Structures are given as structure tokens and as C-alpha cells.
Amino acid sequence: MQEQMKKIILGAHTSAAGGAHKALYEGKAIGATTIQFFTSNQKRWKGRTIDKEELLAWEKALSETGMTQIMSHDSYLINLGSPDLELLTKSKEAFRREIERCHLLNVSFLNFHPGAATSGTIEECLETIVDSLLSMENLVHQGKTKLLLETTAGQGTSVGYCFEHIGMILHEVKGHIPIGVCVDTCHIFAAGYDIRTKEAWRKTLKEFDRHIGLEHLNAFHLNDSVKDLGSRVDRHADIGAGKIGLECFRYIMTHFDQPKYLETPNGPPRWKDEITILRKYAEEKN
Ligand SMILES: [Zn+2]
Ligand SMILES: [Zn+2]
Structure with a gap:
């Protein structure tokens, strides 16, 4: 009896220029089953308001494309761990608006960079991030x-470059x-976690489990990564074109069912090829 194949949740960071729904259609066109996108301009403090018309277009696009497990990436300006009170206040405000947009669009995940210590210490930064997040409990x-x-x-x-911080x-x-x-994958590799081989992955996952917990x-x-370990x-870098190499991505596709999003530099035509390659790895397993 043939076992039913699990749906592979794989996509890329597509463009929401012209409306959030555009990111879904761009994903569909490259063979993606999910996408990541910016709900607002990632380089501006002032967040975008999503009106009724855009929301309807989004909902229509969702049902037409069948995308699931959609992820938003927060603005690059936000620093929830800033030692500067004014910047911290602005960051928390922008993050709140971001959460509200995510709720409105009903996206599954809001991915965010933890923060930067700037003039303060790492410990202070981590504590500030914790406080910032806790202040959003109701929202x-x-x-x-x-x-x-x-x-x-x-x-x-x-x-956030070591698992201890994240944990x-x-x-x-x-x-x-x-x-x-x-x-x-690029970030943890650049941060010093080797993931180039099966053995390296096992070691890195052990570290992840010890400090964070694999269930998280x-x-x-x-x-892939232009720069070294x-x-x-x-x-x-494009998948297979950097210092990490294909074996890492084969391992991920055959060992993890979690959603996966490409952020490689060459855009839709290349993403389409990468999705094809990665899907093949996952299907080989079955
Ligand atoms: Zn990056
Ligand atoms: Zn990333």
C-alpha cells in the first residue's frame, strides 16, 4: 500500500509590491507551497495600514494559491533590545503594529531578529528583549x-548568534x-555552527537541543553562505553555490518537515530551480 506523501512546505521570500496578495501569486508561479514576505516597508518606521480591499484580495489569493504556513519578516529597523529608550519605544511600537498586521492577515509566523546590543552589553540586551516581548502578552x-x-x-x-542567547x-x-x-542556515554557519555534513548537523542539533530544545x-x-564558517x-549565496554546499540542504529536506523559506539572492527564476532541486531531495526519501 502506498503511503500518502506529506506535503512539502517550501517557498521563498517573495515581493509584496503592489499588495500583500502579490507575494502569494509570485510564490505560486515558482512552485512554492508557502511564502515569507514583508507586511510593510522593511526600511521604514511608519507601518503600512492594510485596508479592506487589500484584505479581500489577500483572502482570495490565499484560496486560489492554497498557500499555508505563511511567514512575515519584521522590519530591519526594529531593535527590541536597544539600550536607547527612544529607539526601544519606537521599536516596540513598530513591532506591535507588525503583530496587528499579522493577525489581520492571519499569518502563521512572525519571524524577527532578536536585537542588537549597540552601546550596551549582551546580557542587558537579552533582558531588554525579554521585557519587550513580555510587554506584548495581551496583544x-x-x-x-x-x-x-x-x-x-x-x-x-x-x-542571537549562539543558541544560549536564543534559549x-x-x-x-x-x-x-x-x-x-x-x-x-547561512546565519548559524557564519556564527560558527558547522552544518556541511550529516555528522556536523548531528553535533549542531545536539547543541540546539541542549540550549533551546528541538521541540522549539x-x-x-x-x-548558502558567501562567507566561511x-x-x-x-x-x-544561492543553494549549493556557497561555503555550505548541497549536502546540508539534502539533510534538511530529508530530516525535517518544518516549513522552509529561501532567501537566496537571485530572485524568482533561481528560486524556481532551487525549489525543484530541494523537492527532489525530499521526494527521494519517500
Ligand atoms: Zn541573513
Ligand atoms: Zn533569515
């Missing part, structure tokens, strides 16, 4: 969106905030 329960801490490359003063934040807020983790691993950003520099 987050008004919808179904789960917040996902994204692992970072550790560029500049950003925190600390997660364990302090879980129970109050629906929260999980999105592993970005909710999603992946799939990116431990470089702490965040530069995405």
Missing part, C-alpha cells in the same frame, strides 16, 4: 501568529508568548 493572544526568534550571524553587535530569551517568555525558533524548532531559512558575516 499576541488576540490572533494566531506565532513569533519566531531568528538565529543571527552575529554581525556587528547583534545578539535564554525563549525560556523566559514561553508560557506567556507563543514563541519558537527559525534557523537560518519551527522553521528554516534556507541560504565562523566569519560572523551575513551574506547569502
Whole structure:
């Protein structure tokens, strides 16, 4: 008897220029079953308002494309761990608006970069992030969106480049905030976690489990890395075209059912090819 094949939830960060629904159709056109997108301009403080017309177009596109497990990526300006009170206030405000848009569009995940210490210490930054998140407890329960801490490359003063940071934040807020983790392959590799081989993955997952808990691993950003292991520099490469290599992605496709989102640099035509390659890996397993 043939076992029913599990649906592969795989997509890319598509463009919402012209309306959120456009990101869904762009995903459909490249063979994606999910997408990540920006609900608002990621480089502006002032958040966008989604009107009735756009919401209707979104809902229509959702049913036409059959996309599920949709993820929003928060604005690059937001720093929930800022030691600067004015910036912190602005960040929390922008993050709240982001959560509201996610609720309105009923997206599954809101992926966010934990924060950056800037002039403060890492410990202070982590504590501020925890406080910021806890201050949103009422709001987050008004919808179904789960917040996902994204692992970072550790560029500049950003925190979240080691599993200890992510684990600390997660364990302090879980129970109050629906929260999980999105592993970005380029970022963890640049941060020093080797994932180039099966053996390396096993070791890295053991570390993840010790500090965070594998049950909190909710999603992946799939990116190869231009820079070397431990470089702490965040530069995405196409799948198989960077320092990580294909074996890593084969391992992910055959070992994890969590949703996966490409953020590779060459856009829709290349994503289409990458989705084809990655799907093949997953199907080989069956
Ligand atoms: Zn990412
Ligand atoms: Zn990145």
C-alpha cells in the first residue's frame, strides 16, 4: 500500500509590491507551497495600514494559491533590545503594529531578529528583549501568529548568534508568548555552527537541543553562505553555490518537515530551480 506523501512546505521570500496578495501569486508561479514576505516597508518606521480591499484580495489569493504556513519578516529597523529608550519605544511600537498586521492577515509566523546590543552589553540586551516581548502578552493572544526568534550571524553587535542567547530569551517568555525558533542556515554557519555534513548537523542539533530544545524548532531559512564558517558575516549565496554546499540542504529536506523559506539572492527564476532541486531531495526519501 502506498503511503500518502506529506506535503512539502517550501517557498521563498517573495515581493509584496503592489499588495500583500502579490507575494502569494509570485510564490505560486515558482512552485512554492508557502511564502515569507514583508507586511510593510522593511526600511521604514511608519507601518503600512492594510485596508479592506487589500484584505479581500489577500483572502482570495490565499484560496486560489492554497498557500499555508505563511511567514512575515519584521522590519530591519526594529531593535527590541536597544539600550536607547527612544529607539526601544519606537521599536516596540513598530513591532506591535507588525503583530496587528499579522493577525489581520492571519499569518502563521512572525519571524524577527532578536536585537542588537549597540552601546550596551549582551546580557542587558537579552533582558531588554525579554521585557519587550513580555510587554506584548495581551496583544499576541488576540490572533494566531506565532513569533519566531531568528538565529543571527552575529554581525556587528547583534545578539542571537549562539543558541544560549536564543534559549535564554525563549525560556523566559514561553508560557506567556507563543514563541519558537527559525534557523537560518547561512546565519548559524557564519556564527560558527558547522552544518556541511550529516555528522556536523548531528553535533549542531545536539547543541540546539541542549540550549533551546528541538521541540522549539519551527522553521528554516534556507541560504548558502558567501562567507566561511565562523566569519560572523551575513551574506547569502544561492543553494549549493556557497561555503555550505548541497549536502546540508539534502539533510534538511530529508530530516525535517518544518516549513522552509529561501532567501537566496537571485530572485524568482533561481528560486524556481532551487525549489525543484530541494523537492527532489525530499521526494527521494519517500
Ligand atoms: Zn533569515
Ligand atoms: Zn541573513
